[in-house]
Amino acid sequence: xxxxxxxxxxxxxxxxxxxxxxxxxxxxxxxxxxxxxxxxxxxxxxxxxxxxxxxxxxxxxxxxxxxxxxxxxxxxxxxxxxxxxxxxxxxxxxxxxxxxxxxxxxxxxxxxxxxxxxxxxxxxxxxxxxxxxxxxxxxxxxxxxxxxxxxxxxxxxxxxxxxxxxxxxxxxxxxxxxxxxxxxxxxxxxxxxxxxxxxxxxxxxxxxxxxxxxxxxxxxxxxxxxxxxxxxxxxxxxxxxxxxxxxxxxxxxxxxxxxxxxxxxxxxxxxxxxxxxxxxxxxxxxxxxxxxxx
Amino acid sequence: xxxxxxxxxxxxxxxxxxxxxxxxxxxxxxxxxxxxxxxxxxxxxxxxxxxxxxxxxxxxxxxxxxxxxxxxxxxxxxxxxxxxxxxxxxxxxxxxxxxxxxxxxxxxxxxxxxxxxxxxxxxxxxxxxxxxxxxxxxxxxxxxxxxxxxxxxxxxxxxxxxxxxxxxxxxxxxxxxxxxxxxxxxxxxxxxxxxxxxxxxxxxxxxxxxxxxxxxxxxxxxxxxxxxxxxxxxxxxxxxxxxxxxxxx
Numbered sequence: 001x002x003x004x005x006x007x008x009x010x011x012x013x014x015x016x017x018x019x020x021x022x023x024x025x026x027x028x029x030x031x032x033x034x035x036x037x038x039x040x041x042x043x044x045x046x047x048x049x050x051x052x053x054x055x056x057x058x059x060x061x062x063x064x065x066x067x068x069x070x071x072x073x074x075x076x077x078x079x080x081x082x083x084x085x086x087x088x089x090x091x092x093x094x095x096x097x098x099x100x101x102x103x104x105x106x107x108x109x110x111x112x113x114x115x116x117x118x119x120x121x122x123x124x125x126x127x128x129x130x131x132x133x134x135x136x137x138x139x140x141x142x143x144x145x146x147x148x149x150x151x152x153x154x155x156x157x158x159x160x161x162x163x164x165x166x167x168x169x170x171x172x173x174x175x176x177x178x179x180x181x182x183x184x185x186x187x188x189x190x191x192x193x194x195x196x197x198x199x200x201x202x203x204x205x206x207x208x209x210x211x212x213x214x215x216x217x218x219x220x221x222x223x224x225x226x227x228x229x230x231x232x233x234x235x236x237x238x239x240x241x242x243x244x245x246x247x248x249x250x251x252x253x254x255x256x257x258x259x260x261x262x263x264x265x266x267x268x269x270x271x272x273x274x275x276x277x278x279x280x281x282x283x284x285x286x287x288x289x290x291x292x293x294x
Numbered sequence: 295x296x297x298x299x300x301x302x303x304x305x306x307x308x309x310x311x312x313x314x315x316x317x318x319x320x321x322x323x324x325x326x327x328x329x330x331x332x333x334x335x336x337x338x339x340x341x342x343x344x345x346x347x348x349x350x351x352x353x354x355x356x357x358x359x360x361x362x363x364x365x366x367x368x369x370x371x372x373x374x375x376x377x378x379x380x381x382x383x384x385x386x387x388x389x390x391x392x393x394x395x396x397x398x399x400x401x402x403x404x405x406x407x408x409x410x411x412x413x414x415x416x417x418x419x420x421x422x423x424x425x426x427x428x429x430x431x432x433x434x435x436x437x438x439x440x441x442x443x444x445x446x447x448x449x450x451x452x453x454x455x456x457x458x459x460x461x462x463x464x465x466x467x468x469x470x471x472x473x474x475x476x477x478x479x480x481x482x483x484x485x486x487x488x489x490x491x492x493x494x495x496x497x498x499x500x501x502x503x504x505x506x507x508x509x510x511x512x513x514x515x516x517x518x519x520x521x522x523x524x525x526x527x528x529x530x531x532x533x534x535x536x537x538x539x540x541x542x543x
Binding site: 001002004005008009201202204205206207208209210211212215 | 384
């Protein structure tokens with residue numbers, strides 16, 4: 001019976017302050033939408049970094065072909081610096097054959113050349129993580145110090161751009177997270193404060209009628225909880241709608257073909273949902289403690 | 295079992311439910327509302343507080359429902375010194391007390407039914423019981439047609455009857471009414487008095503502040519006449535009680 005009375009009182013409170021409740025819900029939704037949107041971008045950037053990592057190779061050109069005893073030593077040295085997927089040693093002959101295959105019908109261009117004109121090399125495929133990608137420069141500098149290393153080659157420009165962009169998105173995620181924290185707690189806290197102020201006369205009458213603390217405080221607490229559930233739920237639903245629309249609208253276009261974009265995993269969605277509910281509830285608790293004297 | 299029955303178990307008849315002991319109330323800066331007032335009311339009794347405006351009738355009611363604190367002396371309700379009760383005890387006392395305030399203290403933007411339901415809702419009464427009680431009270435006070443009307447659409451007399459219905463809603467063991475017929479005509483005054491009679495028969499203690507002598511004229515109940523914050527006369531004559539609930543005064 002107690003629960004029913006409190007729910008009835010909560011519904012009544014919500015009806016009485018419907019305007020400010022909707023405003024708060026929209027603000028919370030927008031904050032959640034902004035934060036989850038940048039989280040989604042960041043998440044997909046990380047994934048795309050992993051996918052693109054498959055194509056990244058650092059080629060270390062050597063002065064001399066390493067002997068069979070030197071190869072394991074070089075391999076050990078490389079692995080001691082950073083995790084790698086694969087290390088392939090290429091002799092002058094193998095390099096020549098590869099070039100010849102690449103030329104296809106034009107391979108007769110190589111007819112007058114000796115097969116040892118190309119340098120031997122080591123092809124290093126770094127581990128598939130963005131952290132490794134951002135450290136490619138350091139890795140490259142290290143590889144240049146290997147004994148016999150002549151030159152190190154990799155797609156430096158686009159890797160650096162990707163790393164810069166990812167860092168920017170990461171910063172935006174942090175900022176929008178801060179925005180979410182501030183707007184959720186502040187807006188819900190303000191709404192509850194407004195409820196308390198506008199219902200001061202009613203709360204005073206309830207006190208005179210002997211209403212206990214649970215009867216007065218719990219509906220206000222539940223208001224914050226409902227704001228959190230509705231606000232974050234709507235924000236995430238809108239993001240999902242937006243994501244689905246983008247996928248349908250731009251399917252078959254070049255970028256979406258290279259990288260498979262996907263929605264936030266369930267655990268991250270649950271985390272955003274839980275965090276905004278917690279923040280909204282916290283906002284309502286702050287106002288209850290600060291403005292309500294029961 | 296009604297709340298009234300529960301309180302009756304705790305405060306036997308003929309035991310003091312209200313006890314004022316040398317109570318003074320001075321409002322700042324130095325307005326004396328009550329001066330060394332002592333009286334008691336036993337459970338189930340009815341007391342009329344009379345006197346001119348400013349005599350101290352409303353101050354006594356405010357002290358009983360702990361809206362005000364005495365400047366001096368002790369006010370006890372159901373054996374509890376109101377200046378020493380905990381917040382929980384005060385809540386419990388207020389839940390068992392129906393009060394019809396002179397300024398009504400109703401919610402103007404809420405319906406008549408909601409205003410009457412409030413004391414029952416705060417005690418978590420079953421919704422059906424609330425609905426039945428509201429219907430009964432509206433019928434008893436000729437307000438049935440106004441059930442879903444917003445309070446601010448009613449006349450003063452109708453609002454006063456709503457305030458009385460709210461005070462009576464929870465079968466209170468103690469009912470305080472401040473000028474309950476001040477805005478009523480003779481017909482509706484009779485409806486209110488009939489409701490008070492029903493409550494009295496059910497064991498409710500009534501304390502009614504009024505300057506309408508027709509309410510207590512030739513009445514068998516106690517009448518405490520106040521003048522300038524002091525007791526002028528008490529009929530029938532009664533010694534202040536020192537008894538606590540459960541003791542014979």
